[in-house]
Amino acid sequence: MFFFLKKMKLDYGWKNPEHFRRWGPYTSFGNHASTEMIISWQSKFYSMKRWIYYGETKECEKKIQEKCDPSFHHTFWLKDLKPNTKYYYKISRPEDLKIEEQPVYSFKTGPKEGEKVDFEFCISGDMHADDGNAKKTFDSMEENSPEADFLVTVGDCVTHGGIEEKWNDYFFQADSLKKKIPFMNTTGNHDSDHPESYAHFIQTFQHPYHNTEKGAFYYFVYGNAVFIMLDSDNAGQKHAIQGVVSDEQMEWLEEILDKYGLRDYWVFIFMHHQVYSTGDSGMMHMYDLAYRYLFEKYHVDGVFFGHDHHFEVFWTARESDWGGTHYCLVGNGGGGIDTFNINPKGKGHQPNYLWKGRTYIYERDGILDGNVDGGVRNDKLIEKAHVYGIMEHGYTNMKIKGNSCKMRMIGWQNQEFFVDTIKRTDTGKKYHTPKHMQEF
Secondary structure: OOOOOOOOOOOOOOOOHHHOOOOOOEEEEOOEOOOOEEEEEEEEEEEEEEEEEEEOOOOOOEEEEEEEEEEEEEEEEEOOOOOOOEEEEEEOOHHHHOOOOOOOEEEEOOOOOOOOOOEEEEEEOOOOOOOOOHHHHHHHHHHHOOOOOEEEEOOOOOOOOOOHHHHHHHHHHHHHHHOOOOEEEOOOHHHHOOHHHHHHHHHHOOOOOOEOOOEOOEEEEEOOEEEEEOOOOOOOOOOOOOOOOOHHHHHHHHHHHHHHOOOOOEEEEEOOOOOOOOOOOOOOHHHHHHHHHHHHHOOOOEEEEOOOOOEEEEEEOOOOOOOOEEEEEEOOOOOOOOHHHOOOOOOOOOOOOEOOOOEEOHHHHOOOEOOOOOOOOOHHHHHHHEEEEEOOOEEEEEEEEOOEEEEEEEEOOOOEEEEEEEEOOOOOOOOOOOOEEOOO
């Protein structure tokens, strides 16, 4: 007896964000943004082979194909590309192949390495994208920074990196922007502070890591700027003191700084855990001891981090002849703002620093009340370095033009809460009052 069965029909649709597995395609740079691009995607169904067509025209004349173990997540690392060139590509995702006219995506490589060019990038941290909140940040970037060349995130993209549905929600919210610009990411405690969630993180974001056994740290060069990405979660080792990196990572960091620091490059550092903050977690004294001397030795331009959920700017060594370093807390990307620093929660709860309102400006407010006996205060640092703080959601936009950088913090309703233009270190960077600081 023969049975003739209808071929099973697969459902390529999506019912809700939690089940959204069509990640990307999304891109990130290799170590050299001018010649390397990493392309990743995820699909709803498994494949046993993968391919990518790419080229300088929409015909995508070059092809890479390979067999693979059954998987729904795929990555290709393209090398030997031309600098400052737009490329088109098509991928082997089943959902794309079901479309009558297969989608053609594109990316643009960075400028020639070491070349001084104008460019723009965005920074965000602590999105905690599990309820639609991060989309407001992505939408604001698309509206207010349409010419941005890439995005850097400083950890905690999701609230739990070990739960697949959280990542599905993140990519659902990021879907539009991720197809337009590369995303460069650092680890956060929520998305990678366990070995299992750390493994998920590095499989999701396949950046040019130096040694994943010791941490997801790496660097990339874009024009005459070097971006150094640190893993303050130590390869998911929860038992390690969060915020203190491994000896190998510190040695690697100094090697990269020695290569690019004190030369004709912008030098930016990114990590998750806060160096300085008047928010919930307060000052990381170990960081001050471990990093400040090193960053000042190599005249680092800016250090960006999250963990605490607000925006804050510090400027150390600002009376030095080389100009000092900006430290910027950018953990206001979507997670709940730490407003209990304004209104303490519960009986007996006293924040390390008790803000008087939604903004804090040392020159206006002086040293704040709070848990003055707490070990996470650093009043001397505040007296010498504090510039501005605000408890509002948003993202940071950086626009490089020669030896100057215009920095803006832009809110969900397109407000400019903070605006300043700073010089690159050793090119006339001097302390000044920022152009605009919204006061509440």
